[in-house]
Amino acid sequence: MSRPLSLNQATTKYWTLAETVRGCVDAGIPALGVWRDRLTEIGVDKAKRLLDETGVVVTSLCRGGFFTAPDGSVEDNRRAVEECAAIDCPVLVLVCGGLPDGSRDLVGARARVRDGIAALAPYAAERGVRLAIEPMHPMFCSDRGVISTLGQSIDLAAEFPAEQVGVVVDSYHIWWDPEVERQIARAAGRISLVQVSDWVTPLPAGALLGRGHVGDGHIDNRRLVDAAYAAGYHGYVEVEIFNEEIWSAPGEQTVATVVERHRQAFG
Amino acid sequence: MSRPLSLNQATTKYWTLAETVRGCVDAGIPALGVWRDRLTEIGVDKAKRLLDETGVVVTSLCRGGFFTAPDGSVEDNRRAVEECAAIDCPVLVLVCGGLPDGSRDLVGARARVRDGIAALAPYAAERGVRLAIEPMHPMFCSDRGVISTLGQSIDLAAEFPAEQVGVVVDSYHIWWDPEVERQIARAAGRISLVQVSDWVTPLPAGALLGRGHVGDGHIDNRRLVDAAYAAGYHGYVEVEIFNEEIWSAPGEQTVATVVERHRQAFG
Numbered sequence: 001m002s003r004p005l006s007l008n009q010a011t012t013k014y015w016t017l018a019e020t021v022r023g024c025v026d027a028g029i030p031a032l033g034v035w036r037d038r039l040t041e042i043g044v045d046k047a048k049r050l051l052d053e054t055g056v057v058v059t060s061l062c063r064g065g066f067f068t069a070p071d072g073s074v075e076d077n078r079r080a081v082e083e084c085a086a087i088d089c090p091v092l093v094l095v096c097g098g099l100p101d102g103s104r105d106l107v108g109a110r111a112r113v114r115d116g117i118a119a120l121a122p123y124a125a126e127r128g129v130r131l132a133i134e135p136m137h138p139m140f141c142s143d144r145g146v147i148s149t150l151g152q153s154i155d156l157a158a159e160f161p162a163e164q165v166g167v168v169v170d171s172y173h174i175w176w177d178p179e180v181e182r183q184i185a186r187a188a189g190r191i192s193l194v195q196v197s198d199w200v201t202p203l204p205a206g207a208l209l210g211r212g213h214v215g216d217g218h219i220d221n222r223r224l225v226d227a228a229y230a231a232g233y234h235g236y237v238e239v240e241i242f243n244e245e246i247w248s249a250p251g252e253q254t255v256a257t258v259v260e261r262h263r264q265a266f267g
Numbered sequence: 268m269s270r271p272l273s274l275n276q277a278t279t280k281y282w283t284l285a286e287t288v289r290g291c292v293d294a295g296i297p298a299l300g301v302w303r304d305r306l307t308e309i310g311v312d313k314a315k316r317l318l319d320e321t322g323v324v325v326t327s328l329c330r331g332g333f334f335t336a337p338d339g340s341v342e343d344n345r346r347a348v349e350e351c352a353a354i355d356c357p358v359l360v361l362v363c364g365g366l367p368d369g370s371r372d373l374v375g376a377r378a379r380v381r382d383g384i385a386a387l388a389p390y391a392a393e394r395g396v397r398l399a400i401e402p403m404h405p406m407f408c409s410d411r412g413v414i415s416t417l418g419q420s421i422d423l424a425a426e427f428p429a430e431q432v433g434v435v436v437d438s439y440h441i442w443w444d445p446e447v448e449r450q451i452a453r454a455a456g457r458i459s460l461v462q463v464s465d466w467v468t469p470l471p472a473g474a475l476l477g478r479g480h481v482g483d484g485h486i487d488n489r490r491l492v493d494a495a496y497a498a499g500y501h502g503y504v505e506v507e508i509f510n511e512e513i514w515s516a517p518g519e520q521t522v523a524t525v526v527e528r529h530r531q532a533f534g
Contacts, residue, residue, distance in 0.1 A: 099485050103485065104485055104486060104487040105487070106442070106443070106485075106487065110445070137405065137406065138404060138405045138406065138443040138444070139404065139405065139406035139470065139474065141442075141443035141466075141485075142443075142466055142468055142484070142485040143468045143469075148443050148444070148445060149444075149445060151445075152445045175373070175408075176373070176405040176408035176409075176415050177405070177415070177416075178377070178415060178416060178418075178419045199408075199409055201409055201410045202410075202472060202473045202474075203406065203470070203472065203473060203474045204472055205469060205470065205471055205472040206469045206470060207406065207469075207470045207474060217409070218366050218370065218371055218373075218408075218409040219371060220371040220372070220373065
């Protein structure tokens with residue numbers, strides 16, 4: 001089965017949405033993961049026209065979540081759902097939020113995430129949007145996401161109808177997990193999105209911007225992506241890279257590398 | 268039940284072993300985790316006399332392992348066992364090793380760790396030394412340790428007699444795990460050592476030196492240590508902190524903080 005490529009626009013961070021859509025068209029990339037800041041910048045109506053005109057498919061909107069914030073981000077999450085619906089994006093990626101300042105109550109934070117998803121999922125489903133829980137690498141547990149493994153994400157998603165809540169299989173976050181293949185198989189019917197990048201060391205300060213191009217690091221992306229397709233996933237493989245050095249390269253060069261690495265790894 | 272304190276000498280990195288033993292005596296700390304570089308520096312015979320004279324107990328030797336290195340570190344691991352025996356240290360901590368340069372074969376690396384432990388465990392047991400598998404935080408999977416969770420460590424240890432191979436419960440490495448309390452309970456009879464520190468952000472470059480004093484971060488150390496004692500552990504709580512700023516403080520000040528934080532968290 002083919003492994004169609006999608007470019008998450010975080011990978012070409014300094015491009016506007018219009019520039020990224022153009023970059024996809026020029027490079028023959030059929031699909032795109034959109035970020036909300038760039039969507040707001042252009043506006044949903046203009047973005048929708050641009051996507052319709054070019055035929056570039058939207059594979060995800062990044063991102064909702066942050067349920068552990070003081071206000072639970074309720075209003076902002078509803079806006080994210082509406083933005084998804086406005087550009088025909090079927091998947092809202094949820095980065096669930098870390099621990100509040102000074103908190104050691106991980107169990108409590110995880111319960112708040114569950115409650116936040118319960119409140120948002122029907123609202124999203126009514127608008128044709130499926131929430132996708134993204135397990136975050138455990139190094140982000142305190143500051144970004146208290147949902148740390150794919151297994152935990154599946155357990156959480158399973159509390160809701162499959163059409164309302166799925167999970168994200170992002171190789172960067174889960175590659176280390178001794179159970180990763182078993183959990184990907186178990187995620188059958190719940191995989192909303194597959195994302196890839198690579199694990200390179202040393203990690204930079206803050207650990208956020210350490211991702212590499214597929215093929216530059218230690219992740220066996222082929223094995224993990226194959227496992228997702230074997231579990232019935234039939235969508236795109238979205239490339240999402242946070243890396244200051246890659247961001248500083250010309251966008252066209254980054255896109256060319258993404259295309260080439262995708263062919264090498266999955267072709 | 269009391270929670271006796273042990274100072275891992277990595278916490279006072281710039282002190283010699285003799286200085287750290289003196290610091291423990293002066294601060295009323297009854298036990299010490301020893302590092303091999305500092306043990307080599309003073310020599311095992313002199314170290315043994317010093318420990319006997321002061322009555323300071325050795326709770327662990329750091330460290331063996333690195334089974335994924337090209338030579339499997341066989342000779343070096345045997346020397347580590349002999350050093351343990353020479354200073355009456357019952358526990359050799361195993362940092363199992365990361366992925367070789369360029370490797371994506373995580374499954375293979377984990378198999379090598381298993382083989383390395385199988386080769387070393389009888390040699391250690393004959394000398395009265397128990398190996399202790401330390402799960403490493405998943406952010407260290409590629410470069411330090413491919414054994415990533417306590418559950419995985421227990422599964423691995425369970426292939427060997429309990430008196431030969433145990434596990435390390437180090438809060439810094441495992442606090443994020445959704446299964447952490449269940450796995451600590453499951454580790455009953457296998458917990459060789461409990462270590463604590465705290466999770467503070469942002470992580471520094473390289474991620475290695477980001478640990479904080481107990482109480483400064485997001486780990487509920489009390490809950491995790493209580494779980495270990497509830498599982499039948501009755502040894503020391505060893506404080507192991509890697510942090511350039513703490514290392515740069517005067518050793519006496521660091522030790523005083525360790526004692527005070529221990530009292531606050533576990534007293």
